[in-house]
Amino acid sequence: MPELPEVEVTRRSFESRIVGARIAAASLGKPLRWPLGCNPESLVGRRVLGVGRRGKYLLLRLDQGVLLLHLGMSGRLCFAPTLPAAGPHDHFELRTDAGQLRLHDPRRFGAVVWAPDDRAPVLDKLLGRLGMEPLSDDFSLAVFVAGLKASRAPIKQLLLAGKLVVGVGNIYASEALFLARIRPTTLARRIGPARAERLHAAIRSVLEQAVAAGGSTLRDFQAADGRSGHFQHSAHVYGREGAPCHTCSTPIAMVRQGQRSSFFCPVCQRP
DNA sequence: ATTCTCACCTGCGGGC
DNA sequence: TGCCCGCAGGTGAGAA
Numbered sequence: 001m002p003e004l005p006e007v008e009v010t011r012r013s014f015e016s017r018i019v020g021a022r023i024a025a026a027s028l029g030k031p032l033r034w035p036l037g038c039n040p041e042s043l044v045g046r047r048v049l050g051v052g053r054r055g056k057y058l059l060l061r062l063d064q065g066v067l068l069l070h071l072g073m074s075g076r077l078c079f080a081p082t083l084p085a086a087g088p089h090d091h092f093e094l095r096t097d098a099g100q101l102r103l104h105d106p107r108r109f110g111a112v113v114w115a116p117d118d119r120a121p122v123l124d125k126l127l128g129r130l131g132m133e134p135l136s137d138d139f140s141l142a143v144f145v146a147g148l149k150a151s152r153a154p155i156k157q158l159l160l161a162g163k164l165v166v167g168v169g170n171i172y173a174s175e176a177l178f179l180a181r182i183r184p185t186t187l188a189r190r191i192g193p194a195r196a197e198r199l200h201a202a203i204r205s206v207l208e209q210a211v212a213a214g215g216s217t218l219r220d221f222q223a224a225d226g227r228s229g230h231f232q233h234s235a236h237v238y239g240r241e242g243a244p245c246h247t248c249s250t251p252i253a254m255v256r257q258g259q260r261s262s263f264f265c266p267v268c269q270r271p
Numbered sequence: 272a273t274t275c276t277c278a279c280c281t282g283c284g285g286g287c
Numbered sequence: 288t289g290c291c292c293g294c295a296g297g298t299g300a301g302a303a
Contacts, residue, residue: 002296033279034296056297073296074281107280109297125299153274161274162298169296219283219298258275261294266284 002071004134004167005210006221006229007056010071013223014079014101017052021098022047023062029091033072033111037122038091043114045066048096055130055166065116068126072109078102078203079224101224104261131164135211139165145196148188155191156184156262157198166202171216171238174263176202178237183269184262185255209234237263 002010026040043062050058058077061066069077069092083100086093092103092112103110115123132139132149147164148155158164159173169174179185179202182195191199215221215229218239222228232239236246241254245265253266 006296012276070297072280072298075296105280106282107295109279157274160297171296216296221296259277260297 001219002056002073002075003169003172003210003216004056004207005172005213005231006215006223007053007071007167008135008211009060009215009223010077010143010231011051011053011058011227013225014077018048018060018079018096018098018101019050020048020261023094023096025093025095027093029086029089029093029140030108032091032105032108033070034113036112036114038114038116045093054127054133055162056169056222057127065114065120066123068111068113068115069103069124070111071103072105072107072111074107075103075105075110075219076220076222077224078104078222080226090227129163131162132166132240134165134167134207139200139202139204141197144200145193148191148196151188153188154185154257155188156180156257156260157225158188159203160258160260162177165203167207170260170262171232171235172203172206172210174238175235177262178264178269179206181269183271184264185256186271237265239263 023046026043046062046064049061049063058069079099079101081099083102087104090102090104094101113122119233126241151158156173159168159245180199210231213231214227216232217228218232237252240252242251245252248267250265250267252263255262
């Protein structure tokens with residue numbers, strides 16, 4: 001579910017409502033990817049200062065410390081004045097004076113991790129090696145081009161790794177590569193300046209469009225206010241194996257790269 | 272140092 | 288109808 005657009009849409013869907021709230025209770029369900037790193041009781045009384053995002057992590061800034069939330073593959077947040085009783089897949093919850101924030105995550109690849117301050121080692125461990133933010137001014141074309149040249153990997157896998165640019169997951173990597181007319185299996189270092197510039201622009205463009213569309217709801221994504229996304233209807237290649245290319249009508253092809261499916265048009269995206 | 276594979280976990284859809 | 292298999296939006300750990 002959650003690539004950068006879904007995380008950003010989630011962030012926007014509850015930030016203004018939770019800012020200023022004071023935590024009255026915190027509770028955990030089944031274990032997530034990593035331990036919380038503190039006793040949930042210790043969060044009681046903390047005030048929420050803001051909700052940020054770095055890559056696919058949400059950062060709930062508190063008056064003491066920060067909570068990192070990751071949605072994994074199947075996570076979503078809900079925030080409402082009152083939520084129904086917790087179910088078997090609800091694994092983290094904050095009760096505040098502005099409402100309840102809950103992480104629903106059937107597969108439990110998600111995480112909630114507490115860091116006591118900005119220099120906590122866990123922050124460096126989880127965020128320290130992340131690449132550029134594609135929607136920010138620091139998404140430098142020059143750095144991007146240099147990163148392509150320095151890699152020996154296929155471009156799709158370089159994008160997914162998140163060390164050059166963050167937030168591009170399996171859907172948006174396929175979509176950006178289609179827009180840039182680059183085949184996912186192309187070695188990154190063999191992408192010349194013109195195609196690199198197209199890809200740089202395509203990454204930003206597809207992510208912006210997806211945010212504007214409320215993200216992609218493939219099966220069950222919802223923002224914290226319950227709204228679904230509709231970018232999936234705009235996808236040119238993702239999940240469209242065998243369907244006609246929107247540009248040239250050639251059937252969309254699928255290949256496996258590192259246990260992930262990549263979709264592309266064999267004509268529009270020449271090797 | 273990179274790159275590649277595996278692992279984590281649950282649910283769902285397709286084929287038999 | 289029911290079982291088994293493969294696949295699904297991510298990413299760190301360990302091996303090569």
